[in-house]
Amino acid sequence: MAQSGGKKRVQPHIIEEWTGKIYTSLCITFLIVTIFSMVYFVAAKGLSSFFVNGVSFKEIFGSTVWKPDGEPPLFGALPFIIGSFSTSILAALIAAPLGICAALFMVEIMPKYGKKYLQPVIELLAGIPSVVYGFVGLSVVVPFYRDLFPGQGLGIVAGATVLSIMILPTITSIATDALSALPSGLKEGSYALGATRWQTLYRTVIPTTMPALMTGVVLGMARAFGEALAVQMVIGNAPHIPTSLFESTSTLTSVITLSMGNTVMGSVQNNVLWTLAFILMAMTFIFVFTVRWLERRAKR
């Protein structure tokens, strides 16, 4: 009697167990299939401009002339690649010290107010839609640079300024987590040797958490690299390599959003835009792998 009762109770658990297993496996399969199909689709489209339409690698990566409607059409994407890299690197250079120092303030200097008030405010920044950033950039940042420097105010510096504010929350919140996760006792060890607070932060806290801090910077850069809307609004969108940081130029993202409506699916013009998308995607992968590598180094 007792035995049969026991058996009966086991049965539903097996069903429960298997339902859960099958359902979660289906979800993960769906996710993996989606990701792989997307990568495949972008890669197939992006590479077909080389292998179907016969545009040369050298032209896309080496030429500076972008005339998709010309006769013959020219697809030099170097200005966009340079534009993307320079805006996102500059944005990271502006945002990294700001974000890391803000995190230091929140974790080390004012932990009480930091956790309670400052962190939510910074997370709020992350939730503002990018079109709002772009709009503010266009109405505040661009006129500011126009008044101070020669040129229209549109360009790499305007783009990097807007992007740096956009990626600040990413860098700050990852840096905050990194600093809070400092192995216990290290700070005390440094203080006990007679180090000042500044020496402790500069020589112990920052070096120990450096890989994790860099993870935040790289993720911020990845976000800046992929951001389209806000950048497009303030960069000027001229398809050439600028001679100054305040001159209109383009990025990979801005040229895709601006041109995609004007091309016919399957045409060489359209395929080249896919190539640009493919470059963006490949770069994002590189950023993600860099983050992984940094994290592994941090664990050692």
Added chain:
Amino acid sequence: MHNIELSTKDLNVFYGEKHAVKDISLDFAAKQVTALIGPSGCGKSTFLRSLNRMNDLIDGAKITGEIWLGDENINDPKTDVVLVRQKIGMVWQRPNPFHKSIYENIAFGPRYHGIRDKRKLDQIVEESLTKAAIWNETKDRLNKSALSLSGGQQQRLCIARSIAVSPNIILMDEPASALDPISSAKIEELIADLKQEYCIIIVTHNMQQAARVSDKTAFFLMGDLVEYDDTSKIFTNPSEKRTSDYISGRFG
């Protein structure tokens, strides 16, 4: 007798509302080991941490009373805590080496205090590691990460690190309780050696350890100092009933 290296007068520590250490007046002699014993939460670690002003780092901690280091009251808010901590080193329960090389761990403190000369630093590193009885194990790998050492070695490295800034006093907060018995024995031997030169104040949960390494013992209970005397007297013939109850294992 021995010179008094450090003494406290009516030292009180409050954590917010909690009165953790009550009116403690103690003298610590040079070249002696003083053990602070008592059950968990009796205030012995809190007391220890006040001695080099490490409680300053804890939010809401308030310390009243006097701590005399020579002719200076170091509990005065005007005191430069950096100088205090240079004279009073500290070692914790869990070894906390910096994530740097063995050499850099030792050179860290001296560099702060203005020693830049490479040869002088080399000399300090060798001396400190020798005194902490870990030179032979580390001399061939000074540039390896300190985290590659075993727990016991890390603890001796931390002791060497605090010696490197040439303190007069070393505070130890259960320095051997996170280590295996062999490493623990090595730390005890080391304490006996270091006694030749430093005033050592050690908090320990291990009564046998207190009996083995210390010259004087102070028994704390609920923030009060119950008894302070020669270790031999405390462990064989304590004058307070509470002390003998604790030592014979009746509570704690």
